[in-house]
Amino acid sequence: MSLPNLPESFASDIAQERSLVTAIPGPKSDALMKRRTEAVARGVGTTLPVFIERAGGAILVDVDGNQLIDLGSGIAVTSVGNANAEVVKKVQDQVALFTHTCFMVTPYAGYVEVCEALNRLTPGEHHKRSALFNSGAEAVENAVKIARAYTKRQAVVVVEHAYHGRTNLTMAMTAKDMPYKHGFGPFASDIYRVPTSYPLHDGLSGDEAARQAITKIVKEVGADQVAAVVIEPIQGEGGFIVPAAGFLPALSSFCTENGIVFIADEIQTGFARTGAWFACDHEGVIPDVITTAKGIAGGLPLAAVTGRAEIMDAAHVGGLGGTYGGNPVACAAAIGSIQAMESGNLVTRAAAIEQVMRARLEQIQAKVPAIADIRGRGAMIAVEIVKPGTLEPDDALTAAVAKACHGQGVVVLTAGTYSNVLRFLPPLVISEELLNEALDIIDAAFVDLS
Ligand SMILES: *Cc1c(COP(=O)(O)O)cnc(C)c1O
Numbered sequence: 001m002s003l004p005n006l007p008e009s010f011a012s013d014i015a016q017e018r019s020l021v022t023a024i025p026g027p028k029s030d031a032l033m034k035r036r037t038e039a040v041a042r043g044v045g046t047t048l049p050v051f052i053e054r055a056g057g058a059i060l061v062d063v064d065g066n067q068l069i070d071l072g073s074g075i076a077v078t079s080v081g082n083a084n085a086e087v088v089k090k091v092q093d094q095v096a097l098f099t100h101t102c103f104m105v106t107p108y109a110g111y112v113e114v115c116e117a118l119n120r121l122t123p124g125e126h127h128k129r130s131a132l133f134n135s136g137a138e139a140v141e142n143a144v145k146i147a148r149a150y151t152k153r154q155a156v157v158v159v160e161h162a163y164h165g166r167t168n169l170t171m172a173m174t175a176k177d178m179p180y181k182h183g184f185g186p187f188a189s190d191i192y193r194v195p196t197s198y199p200l201h202d203g204l205s206g207d208e209a210a211r212q213a214i215t216k217i218v219k220e221v222g223a224d225q226v227a228a229v230v231i232e233p234i235q236g237e238g239g240f241i242v243p244a245a246g247f248l249p250a251l252s253s254f255c256t257e258n259g260i261v262f263i264a265d266e267i268q269t270g271f272a273r274t275g276a277w278f279a280c281d282h283e284g285v286i287p288d289v290i291t292t293a294k295g296i297a298g299g300l301p302l303a304a305v306t307g308r309a310e311i312m313d314a315a316h317v318g319g320l321g322g323t324y325g326g327n328p329v330a331c332a333a334a335i336g337s338i339q340a341m342e343s344g345n346l347v348t349r350a351a352a353i354e355q356v357m358r359a360r361l362e363q364i365q366a367k368v369p370a371i372a373d374i375r376g377r378g379a380m381i382a383v384e385i386v387k388p389g390t391l392e393p394d395d396a397l398t399a400a401v402a403k404a405c406h407g408q409g410v411v412v413l414t415a416g417t418y419s420n421v422l423r424f425l426p427p428l429v430i431s432e433e434l435l436n437e438a439l440d441i442i443d444a445a446f447v448d449l450s
Contacts, residue, residue, distance in 0.1 A: 003352045003432045006344050009085055012056030016431050018438075019067040020409050025050045026064025045179070047072075047413060048406045055082035058430035060411065068409045069438045071424045075413065076236070076268045076380070079295040080340040081429035087298035090336035094329050101328070103132070104321045110331035117338050118306045121277050124286035129312040131305050132326030136267040136293035137165025139303035140230065142320055143291050144169060146305065147228035147261035150314035155221050157229045157260075159196035159213065161238030161417050164230065164265055173230060175238065176417050192221045196235070197243035200373045200384060201391060206246025214254050223258040228289075233279035236268030239416030240382035240423055242375050248285045255288070261311060263289045267303070268380070271295035272341050272428060275351030275378030282377060298337035302330040346428040350378035353426060353435065357381045360439040368446045370397055382415065382423040393418035397450060404445035410438045 025033065025048075032051045050068065054061040058081065060068045073079060080087060094110065103111050115130035122128065133139050144156055156173065158164065164173040166180060172187035174180050181187070194216040195202070197209035204212070217223060233248055235241040255262035264287035269279035273295055276282055280290070289307030296302050305312070341347070358374060361383060365371040369388035376382050385398045398420045405412045415421045422442075426435060 003356065003435070004345065004349055006349075006429055010057070010081060010340070010344055010429050011085075012059070012081065012083070014054060014056035014059050014061060015067070016057050016059055016434055017067060018059075018069050018409050018434070019065075021066055022064045024066060024068075024407050024409060026062065026066060028063040032063065048411060057081040058427045058434050066409060068411055069434050070411050070430075071426045071438055072411045072413045073425045073427050074299065076273055076294045076425045078299050079271060079273060079346065079379075079428045080298050080337050080344070081427045082299065084298050084337065084340050084429075086340045086343075087300075087333050087336040090332040091300065091329055094332035099327075099329060100324070102323055103326050108328050108331075110328050110335065111326040114302075114304070114326065114331045114334045115306075117335070118292065118304050121338070122290050122292075122306045123278055123280045126286075127309040128306055129309045131312070131320050132331070133303040133305070133322060134301050134324050134327075135165070136291065136303050137167045137170040138322070138325075139267065139291040139293055139305050140164045140173065140265060141167060141169050143230070143263050143289050143305045143307075144228060145320070146307065146312060146315050147263060147289065149316070149319070150311045151227045151259060151261060153225055153227040154190045155192060155225045155227060156190060157192050157194055157217055157221060157226055159194055159231055161196060161198070161235050161241060162193070162230075162232065163235070163237030192217070196231075196241065197247035198241050199244045200375075204244065206244035206248075207250055209244055210247050210250030210254070213251060217254075223254075223260065226258070226260045228261040228263050229255050230263040230265055232265045232267075232269065233282075233285065234269050234274060234377060234380060237415050239384065239421035240376040240380060242377065245283065248280070248283050252285050252287070261288045261307075263287060263291065265291050267291055267293040271337075272346040272350050273378055273380050273425070274376075275347060275354055277347060279377065296337065297330050297334040298340070300327075300330040300333035302326070302334050341428075344429065350428050353379040353428065353430070354381060356432065356435055357424060357439070360436070360443070364443050364446050368450050370394055370450045371446070376423075379424075379426050379428055382421045384416070385420045385422060393420035395419040398422055400449050401442070401445045404449060405438075405441055408441045408445070410441045412442070
């Protein structure tokens with residue numbers, strides 16, 4: 001098992017090595033954390049109270065000089081590696097030329113170039129158009145606006161365990177109360193939640209799970225009332241839930257038959273992350289509209305809605321946009337990032353990362369009965385953690401393993417409606433040595449704690 005080599009241009013000037021020179025967090029991070037507590041609103045959480053000074057590839061360097069292995073990529077964002085050379089160069093060139101005009105006032109080529117790339121790379125050969133925004137939630141909001149304008153219907157269907165963002169409409173679309181929604185209502189109306197496909201827990205085939213969801217839509221919402229079904233092809237915050245084969249195609253066909261816009265939220269799964277350009281590609285599903293963000297621009301804030309030209313053009317002139325949407329510096333970063341994905345063959349590399357991770361995680365699972373499931377695709381892999389012999393979530397063990405990894409300088413994230421999923425989102429450029437070292441630490445944490 002070995003990961004394909006990367007071109008020279010991917011080399012980082014930060015040594016790709018873990019190195020701990022203080023406790024985690026160290027004294028400088030502790031001091032900054034005190035200032036943070038005083039200055040920053042409490043509602044903005046912290047996974048790991050370590051302040052970062054520099055980063056490169058899959059290594060984060062903190063203010064105390066510790067080098068941490070990044071298995072989170074800032075939540076699936078820095079897929080091409082942190083401070084990727086092609087991204088840095090494009091950003092530096094652009095920022096020196098001009099920083100902003102507002103694309104709706106006086107346009108620039110970078111925005112068009114990103115839309116052309118999106119239209120080319122997203123699933124399906126049909127005629128597409130794109131529009132750019134600042135955040136994932138904003139892309140989802142706009143996808144819903146467009147679907148409503150196109151269908152002249154209002155209902156929006158989402159699924160159990162969904163995550164679509166933190167704005168008012170997207171909070172309504174997100175499933176989990178704490179921390180995303182709690183106390184923040186009232187929420188937007190006309191959002192309907194139906195069961196998803198969750199093989200570990202429902203034991204259903206893709207067809208059976210789709211039938212269950214479709215029956216609920218037909219009987220409780222009315223197929224001809226629905227503007228859009230919005231779904232993550234692999235659920236991200238919900239716990240990397242991969243639906244049973246056939247579920248997504250069946251749901252997509254139902255939408256086509258009923259004039260419903262099928263919107264794939266690929267904000268976490270998109271841009272090579274799952275070992276395909278987009279997760280829909282694994283099942284040959286062609287969404288009418290797709291939302292993207294996270295991995296698109298190497299860390300700069302950018303999001304997009306891409307879809308069938310006739311659907312995208314249903315919104316009237318001036319109906320879409322925003323001051324910063326498709327900022328020229330963010331567009332330059334996206335162009336650099338997409339080039340890096342192509343030149344580094346990162347789609348293939350993501351698939352190879354899955355092979356390495358699965359083999360190691362299966363060895364850990366053989367020793368640790370608390371691991372009920374290993375799932376995901378490409379470099380989007382998670383384990384679900386339960387009380388052994390049951391499917392009862394063990395969020396305490398999950399948090400303890402994550403904390404132990406953090407203490408050893410490995411950044412891992414948790415997820416899941418029951419907070420019992422440990423998820424891994426390494427940069428697609430991570431070296432095999434670093435990946436294996438991180439897996440050694442994860443292995444030891446599980447063995448020690450379970
Ligand atoms: C992160 C995420 C969002 C929200 O994106 P933001 O940029 O945080 O607003 C929406 N959908 C999915 C699937 C996500 O993973």
